[in-house]
Amino acid sequence: MQFIRWNPAVIHVGAALCGLTMISVSDTTPSVLPPTIVKSQPPPRVTPLKIPGTHNVFRLSAKLISGSQPEGEAAFKALKALGVKTIITVDGARPDVKTARKYGLRYVQIPFGYSNLPREQAVFIARAVRDLPGPIYLHCHHGQHRGPVAAACAMIALEGWNRAESLAFLKRAGTGTNYRGLWDSVRQFRAPSAEELKKAPHQYHSIAPTAPLMQTMVKLDELHDSLKAAQNAKWRARADHPDSDAPHEALMLREIYSELLRDNNTAKRPADFRAWLSQGETAAVELEAALRAGDNRKADVAQKKVTATCNSCHVVYRNVPQNSTRR
Numbered sequence: 001m002q003f004i005r006w007n008p009a010v011i012h013v014g015a016a017l018c019g020l021t022m023i024s025v026s027d028t029t030p031s032v033l034p035p036t037i038v039k040s041q042p043p044p045r046v047t048p049l050k051i052p053g054t055h056n057v058f059r060l061s062a063k064l065i066s067g068s069q070p071e072g073e074a075a076f077k078a079l080k081a082l083g084v085k086t087i088i089t090v091d092g093a094r095p096d097v098k099t100a101r102k103y104g105l106r107y108v109q110i111p112f113g114y115s116n117l118p119r120e121q122a123v124f125i126a127r128a129v130r131d132l133p134g135p136i137y138l139h140c141h142h143g144q145h146r147g148p149v150a151a152a153c154a155m156i157a158l159e160g161w162n163r164a165e166s167l168a169f170l171k172r173a174g175t176g177t178n179y180r181g182l183w184d185s186v187r188q189f190r191a192p193s194a195e196e197l198k199k200a201p202h203q204y205h206s207i208a209p210t211a212p213l214m215q216t217m218v219k220l221d222e223l224h225d226s227l228k229a230a231q232n233a234k235w236r237a238r239a240d241h242p243d244s245d246a247p248h249e250a251l252m253l254r255e256i257y258s259e260l261l262r263d264n265n266t267a268k269r270p271a272d273f274r275a276w277l278s279q280g281e282t283a284a285v286e287l288e289a290a291l292r293a294g295d296n297r298k299a300d301v302a303q304k305k306v307t308a309t310c311n312s313c314h315v316v317y318r319n320v321p322q323n324s325t326r327r
Contacts, residue, residue, distance in 0.1 A: 046169055051078045056143035056173060061159055063134035066151040066173065068143030070096070076103045085133035090125070090150045091140045093262045097206045108132065109208040110150075114255040116181035117149050120200075123192045125150050126157035127200040141262070148173035149182045153189045157197070163187060178251055216256065223253045224310055227287070231303050235296050250288035253306070257281035276313040283309060 049057040049065065053075025057067030065084070069091060070076055076096075079087070080103040089095045092111045100107045108128060112121050129136055138154070140147035152169050155161040161169075166186050175182060192200075229238060230246040238244050257280045260266055266274060283305035290298035 046172060049082075051075065051082065053078065054139075054143070058148075058169075058173065060151055060155055060169070063136055064129055064151060064154060065135060065137045066143065066147050067137060067139050068147070069093075069139050069141050070100075070137075073099060073102075076100055076105060079103070079137055080105060082135070084135050084137045086136045088125070088128055088132070088136055088138045088150075089140070090138070090146045092259045093141065094207060094264045106133070107206045108204040109206065110204075111208055112146065112150075113252075113259075114145065114179055114182065115252055117146070117153060117185040117189075119189065122150070122153040122185065122189055123157070123196055123200045126154045126192065127197050127202060128204060129154040130158055130197070131202065132204065144174045145176060145179050145182055148175050149186055152186045156186075156189055157191050160191070178248065180245075180248060216260065220253065220256055220310070223249050223256075224306065227253070227303060227306070231300065235291060235299055247288055247291040250284055250291055254281055254284035254288060257284060272316065273313065276309045279309040280306060280313075 045061070047059045049059055049067075051057050051067065053071040054067045054069070057065065059065050065082075069089070070079060070087070076099050084105060086106045086108060087095070087100055088108045088110060090111055091109075092113075095107045095109055097107045110121065110125050110128060112118065125138075129138070138147055138151050140150075148170050152161065152166040155169075156166055163186075166189075167183070170183065170186060177183070226241075226244065226249050227246060229241075230244060230249070233239075235246055257277055261274070261277050261281060266277065283302050287299060287302035287306060290296075290302050
């Protein structure tokens, strides 16, 4: 199915772990200021849709639909009835490949985090949207943040959306302004050349090979260390890192915890491990809220909780021999 290019003369719009190690199932086929919000109306061809078991769904073109994770058989059945042939998830959680296949739908996982959408990944997603059978349903977890960002970049690459049109769609989809890296990813993205698209990966996996837990924990440690340094600076901008943003780092911390908790592999781990992840997520939510409110006392309390849960987990699951039976 060919994309339909909009006529610019007609359109007037003003101015991210991914988690635990997963089993790869291959299907091969021939990434300090808040973003400027566009105040104009969204692109006229962005049409909201109501699909059972989903929310925040928008049709962007004849081939591309953006929304939330399909929940239950009713969602997959409705997507099939809509004519969808391929589902692309940019979420890190394991997709429901079995139910999708039951309804003749192909699942492809191309995950990325909340910090930003790297250009290489954005071009990879654009090529997938171009090459895979459509219509295509592209989703993240809630259909608000990563999914719309990926969809907007695909539309820039394949339909010629301009920056104003793309940012207007993020606004309509409800992409949080605190996810500044995601907004910047769209703001800075430029359409790839035909040669760049040609060089993009074109092996697609139903369940993507993802970074191991150890790498995710390294990222958590980096965020913990940065937040500790911010606390030592009394939550003011640090002289050694003037562009540091503690509230944003607390948000990134929370998203990593949330994604780990939603991963099916986490359910297989011991109860105390899951409990510490949950406690860390709650503490990170409290920390972000306190920092955005400028309440340093509450921020200190929340940071203490973050550190305590991290240390408790490390005692059992990190500061032990690699062959521990509890890992």
